[in-house]
Amino acid sequence: MVPNPPSAPSDAQLDQVKEAVRALLHQPDYDDGSAGPILVRLAWHSAGTYCATTNTGGSNGAGMRYEQEGGDPANAGLQHARAFLEPIKKRFPWITYADLWTLAATVAIKEMGGPEVTWSGGRTDFTDESKIPPRGRLPDAAQGADHLRFIFYRMGFNDQEIVALSGAHNLGRCHSENSGFEGKWVNQPTRFSNQYFKLLLVNDWKKKKLDNGLEQFVYVDEEVELEDNEEPEELMMLPTDISLLSDPKFKIWVERYAEDKDLFFDHFSRVFAKLLELGIRRDASGKVVNDENTEGGYRS
Template identity: 50%
Template sequence: PSDQQATGDSWRKVDFNKVYKDIAGLLEDEDYDDGSYGPVFVRLAWHASGTFDTKTKTGGSNGATIRFHPEANHGANAGLDVARKRLEPLKKKYPNISYGDLYTLAGVVAVQELGGPTVRWRPGRSDDKSDQDCTPDGRLPDAAQGADHVRDIFYRMGFNDQEIAALVGAHALGRCHSSRSGFEGPWNASPTTFTNYFYTELLEDKWVPKKWNGPFQYVDKQSGQFMMLPADIAFKTDSQFRKHVEKYAADQDAFFADFSKAFAKLLELGVKFPADAPVYEFKTLE
């Protein structure tokens, strides 16, 4: 089914308000993780988009190459098949939506329905037919590295320090899975609610190396229940990132406004939209 394609103008036949509602209906599942597919939908939307390279104008969500091998099997994408499988029935129900539109819209629905800001979104991505345009491995960030690496990766996409600091606040959601990335644990106690807790936890807790056989990561000293990646800690130790982190920790509204803009930009990297593609601001259901 993953080589089905929607191209050109077929999105014009799709009622995206209906698709929004149907995606929202797929979020909850008490047997999955912390009870929601929302976090993994956000990660799918981000990894489908974050391969963009401003120099060569390759990568990004147009084409939806993330569903093809070898890109699907890139280490950074481990576990995202779970999100794609969950969304597949909607591709059957709405064959005129492209996978690129479906995956990015799923990220928007998840952010909004888990309590985050409204995110402007446009349809019009086309699907590639085959794996020929898969992006090379190594375009997504390596969590074991620090600020220089994170900057290299996000500057390549065209983001500045403020936007990078805002985007990583998505780590309020979800968790790391040892079976996927090797890392383990959630960032805070409410992983299915979109909050500014990534920043508050990062600044307020004392983070110590986790004692285990897995990859190097941090746990909070007090409870040992929450985690930070080495790349997350860089947002505290790097002074340029930290100034934004302090702002977002103190001001959730500022975080929501900046996240919404940066996330909308991320999902559109490398996409050439038809001039008349409508911009949706979907109404949050719950």
């Protein structure tokens, strides 16, 4: 029997959670000083397991609490994001992890200067590990455009949406201990912008083989203003990022987003909202509908 689900939180309750997320974003001793980027990645990986054909995976369930999903090498590093949010879950036990992880990303995006992303609650946390999707559904950065299409079409995204979503690489960095890749995409990785697309188009990316055998692309942005004793820093792109340039259908959108920040913000906000809804079924009033994939939802 499915236990009686909790009643939906009020807007005031959600505001308290959002405020608590805002309060933890500033992390002077962590990475580039913000928990924001890794919170965005947590939400993305929680949803990016979705398969539209089988209606499995997606942002419901918070399966990363379990080793099967949390211990997937593709999710290496995301334990930091979950740990940042744990005190909020303790303070507001009525919110599910699945809702908290997705909501936190929208707060982080907004606080880092990005667009407002529409978010709805009602996700449940699986108590049954058999519902956790198999590993191997997230993209492999060492591959190219065909792979991106294979992965993102499975979730129900089109070419334009793939490019818009890739713009999240304005944020954060790669860590050799997590993915094997190293470095950040843009100079200000805690500021949401369309700089990633502008930099992609400088077209001066050089292949670099890392000690671990992985290949990434690097470039030094000479234009950036430096403090007196600062060294210009090498920026990076993953092979999948560079594939957005070599594929004409992707490249059109790289160019448009590079020249029109508002368009990128608008498209990103829509596609990120869509991402967060993957695997969630709602009725006309927005209430989560139970099926074999969604265990609960809120009582009306």
